[in-house]
Amino acid sequence: xxxxxxxxVAKICKVAPRTVSKWFDSGRLKGYRIPGSQDxxxxxxxxxxxxxxxxxxxxxxxxxxxxxxxxxxxxQVLMENLKRELPENKAFKVATxxxxxxxxxxxxxxxxxxxxVDFSIGKTEALQICQNLRRNNEFAEIVLIALLPDDGSSTxxxxxxxxxxxxxxxxxxxxxxxLQTLVGSRKELV
Numbered sequence: 090x091x092x093x094x095x096x097x098v099a100k101i102c103k104v105a106p107r108t109v110s111k112w113f114d115s116g117r118l119k120g121y122r123i124p125g126s127q128d129x130x131x132x133x134x135x136x137x138x139x140x141x142x143x144x145x146x147x148x149x150x151x152x153x154x155x156x157x158x159x160x161x162x163x164x165q166v167l168m169e170n171l172k173r174e175l176p177e178n179k180a181f182k183v184a185t186x187x188x189x190x191x192x193x194x195x196x197x198x199x200x201x202x203x204x205x206v207d208f209s210i211g212k213t214e215a216l217q218i219c220q221n222l223r224r225n226n227e228f229a230e231i232v233l234i235a236l237l238p239d240d241g242s243s244t245x246x247x248x249x250x251x252x253x254x255x256x257x258x259x260x261x262x263x264x265x266x267x268l269q270t271l272v273g274s275r276k277e278l279v
Contacts (some may be wrong), residue, residue, distance in 0.1 A: 091133040092120075098131050101148050102140070112139070129246045156272040159199055161192045161218060162207035162236070171205065174265040180263075189218045196228060202272045203232035205264075209257075219250045232271045234264070 095113065099106040112118035112120055113129050118139050120131035133150075140147055148156075158175055160183060162168055168185050175181035184193040184199045188210065196204065203223065208215040215235065222228040234253045248254065252271060 090152050092095060092130045094130070094135065098136060101136070101150065103144060103148075124162045128193055132159045145212075156203065156268065157184070157186050157199060157201040157270060158272075159186060159192065159195050159201040159204045160207075161186045161189075161210065161215075163187050163206060163210050165209060167207060167236070170261045171264070174261040175268070181268075189214045192218050193221070196222065201231065203234065203268055205236060207236040209236070209238050223250045232268070234268070 093101070095106050098109045098118075100110065108120065109131075110129065113120055113224045115130070118131060119135040120129055131186040137147065137150060138191050139145075155177070158171075158181055158219045159269075160168055160171055162185070164270070172183050184195050184201065192204070192206075195201070206215045206218055219233055219235070222231060222242055222248065232253075235248075235251045235257065236259070237254055237256045239257050253267060
């Protein structure tokens, strides 16, 4: 469990340390005092809850509290359904890309924890995206989910680069829950 001092919390919140002490002493910001000292400590989850309750930006904590998901698809309805199931208030931050080129640019700038690739953009292009990501050490640990079309064709390919597959049509809520599990095991999502 990560804990912060009042000075560290003040830097994150961009306020004076005395302000943090007042929040703590009034009971609005939960934490504990070090035995035999007046020093205060604020556990990470209490700080994040406090920031969210008061509509304050998470600042440097955002990267470790949000699961960043990149959706590579051209189907607008699919993207909207997934965005609705992966809202920011449930610890998801979503970006989209319509092609392999866009996906590469987004992956470099957005640094996603998971990428959902819709194979409807073309099996060859979708496989190329997955293989290119796995070859890059920076993205070797990323969660890759393939959305396979239910068009009756056989989708035989090397699935070793992909963590999960979903066949369309699928339950977007189930996909969101699976993402929460896969990414949550790597990050401390609150």
